[in-house]
Amino acid sequence: MAQIIKAQRKHPLIELLKKNKGNPRTLILMEPLWGIPYNLIAPFATLYMYTQGITDVQIGLILSIAMFVQVIVSFFGGIVTDKLGRKVTTMMGDFFGWGIACLVWAVSGNFWLFLIAFLFNSFEQVNQTAWFCLLIEDADSEDLLGIYTWISIGGLVAIFFAPISGLLINSFTVVPVVRVLYVVFAVNMMIKVIITFRHCEETRQGKIRMEKTKGISVLQMLFEYKNLILKVLKNKEIMKVLFVSVILHITNLVSTNFFSLYVTQRLGIAERYLAFFPILNASVMLIFMIGIQHRLESVKFRIPMWIGLVLYAACSILLIVAPIGSIPFIIIYVFVAAVASALVMPRKDALLQLNIDPKERARINSLIMSFTIAFASPFGYFAGWLSSVDRRFPFVFIFAI
Template sequence: MSTEQKTKSLLNHPLLQLLKNNKGNPRTLILMEPLWGIPFNLITPFATLYMYSQGVTDVQIGLILSIAMVVQVIFSFFGGILTDKLGRKFTTMMGDFFGWSVACLIWSISNNFWLFLIAMLFNCFEQINQTAWYCLLIEDAEPKDLLGIYTWVNIGGLIAIFFAPISGLLINSFTVIPVIRVLYLVFAVNMLIKVVVTFRYCKETRQGKIRMAETKDTSLLHMLYEYKELIPRVLKDKEVMKVLSVSVILYITNIVSTNFFSLYVTQWLGIESRYLAFFPILNAAVMLIFMIGIQHKLELVKFRIPMWIGLALYAIAVILLILAPTGSIPFVIVYVFVVAVAGSLVMPRKDALIQLNINAEERARINALIMSFTIAFSSPFGYFAGWLSSIDRRLPFMFSFALFLVAIIIVGRIRDPEFSK
């Protein structure tokens, strides 16, 4: 194949065609994702160390996280109301400004428990932003394009992971505190740019305009009171509850893998900590290859089959990790590879299924409820997983295995969207 043919083939890739055909909000928001993703991935591995290095104790760090989780549930609950009342575009801008730009500015100057707590509380505005951002992203898009749009969102996050080692190199030269301070400042500026770009190039969605008009003369308290009718409707919607159950399970298993994988690998398997930075990059590389090279070829396949396969792969990967011999890096590499393929199959479809199964007229408030339920239902399991890990490092992953089996059963009962049949 000639260079010209390869270029033409690349330009005709379904994911690029999707961006070309979805002008406006989807394309703008997808292209802006690295403004958030790159600094986030540069900072995240060292955020706890940044606090600890400035005298914040383990107990205080845990207290900050616990308080933040409670506030996140509250903010998520109000996210739908504000998104309807103020509009998708304005609420997204507000969430980015207060939840990230202001929060990161405070983080950049934080040197004690109280400043870190204030920064974390401002960051809780991000829960409002999530509801509005997803509505702004997909409401004017065609339902058949949702899987591709969510694939792009995942790709944006994965690309950002490749920048993560840069912060490690900088910290080796300049130490943690000054490097993370500068990175938080960069993050604050990036998110301010994101607010300006959103204001300039995004438009309020059709449904957003309808909901703004409908709620113009309705007080926030009355809209909050309306939840007493909406919550039972959501709880009685079997399809929404099935997808919500899978979402909660994936949230819990992500808590386990995020917080206990490094402990398990270093403390139980005896693998040196210097290899830890390699595993997220391998995961991102495999997911990118899968999403760009294979994902679009599965668009005509029913949602359940790829999700079944993905969840089964998750379960197999956990068993591989549990059975890995001490010091066996190849076993861990295979685990990371299998998890990456599983995530490529499951995550975009889970996000798309949520949007395809909810009432479009109440998308903002239902999304807010789903987010609140997910965080609230999952919150006790961080402590539970920690308790299991204190008994035996393998137990949190055995718990994850059991949850993946439950998810497989639930997915078997989910109805495929009409357009995928």
């Protein structure tokens, strides 16, 4: 009886982490190295730019230019990942896309330096393709939802460090604090590169692709994309996930970059409170993912995803109608958005990987990433223009799509 009770107490996520040694466990445990500094900065990144004289329209323009570059980088991401391997490409993406980018952000004070930082950060898209392959290629398919849930949890736990930046900003103002945090971010990413080098192994499929592409030129591999594009377009399941991915990419782009301006400049909420909203978001998502997510594994993906998308639309309305100075409305918005994200994001990622040909995972992933960013790229500038007219309009746009 005692053994039965003990077995029942074992959480499926803990068992999954014990089972998946090697790359999945290493990458999951390393996630806070990226997540902690990212979440310390994220609530204040746009404000950091705005405080230094970068206008709403310029912020939107930077985002659109960066996304245009990301499309190109993503397109080559699969080729680079196949030729150099998942491990080396992940390390390169972390080094240039985050380490160097954060150092440039740390010294940025005008439009051009911010643009350069965002362009360096665009190389992170190569990392995205390689990192996902490194994470899941040697894992069992039935573990994918759990692995993506763990990645989400790793990022969410990091958010609880966000109040530190709020307290520091309350004492020293936005610009100097964010500059130091970007330097810390850069150092963390260099540590992450070293850990990846020492404790991750190239995947089985990665070794196969490196061997097969050894004598093939980049131009020839680019030419082969025409068949892959047709393959993706004919796969209805992939196209469904791609459609949802584009919508979510746009909404995330808009809300991440214009939420802080909206609540501080229009609703009159003090800057020091910005760091607490991500904590509420993280708390709700953690409770959901640890206490509820595994109970929904027997439910078809379609139902939770539909509910999540409806909640995304509903929370946009909550933010639009929020009275000036009303923190309770913002809290409700964050709560609903967190539940929506917990329902949709892990399932969207898992669905995509389940429907991809494992032999062409890197190139198909990079293609899908390119399509997603290409479709979303004009909306950075568009959202910036909307925000310059009325800070509510970017969230009206989110509701519409």
